[in-house]
Amino acid sequence: xxxxxxxxxxxxxxxxxxxxxxxxxxxxxxxxxxxxxxxxxxxxxxxxxxxxxxxxxxxxxxxxxxxx
Numbered sequence: 001x002x003x004x005x006x007x008x009x010x011x012x013x014x015x016x017x018x019x020x021x022x023x024x025x026x027x028x029x030x031x032x033x034x035x036x037x038x039x040x041x042x043x044x045x046x047x048x049x050x051x052x053x054x055x056x057x058x059x060x061x062x063x064x065x066x067x068x
Contacts, residue, residue, distance in 0.1 A: 007020050007021065007022050008020070008021040008022075009021070
């Protein structure tokens with residue numbers, strides 16, 4: 001969400017906000033962010049591989065296959 005949009009609220013007769021209307025694109029972006037956060041939460045206890053190790057493995061693979 002890089003662009004700030006003006007949101008519209010659904011309110012009760014007493015003026016209490018009960019819902020929000022936002023553009024479909026913004027809603028879908030929020031859903032995608034939520035899915036990404038769920039994946040991060042699921043994987044938080046998985047072991048990590050240091051960047052330098054991954055870099056070295058990829059460089060070795062590229063040298064063996066002749067591509068880069």
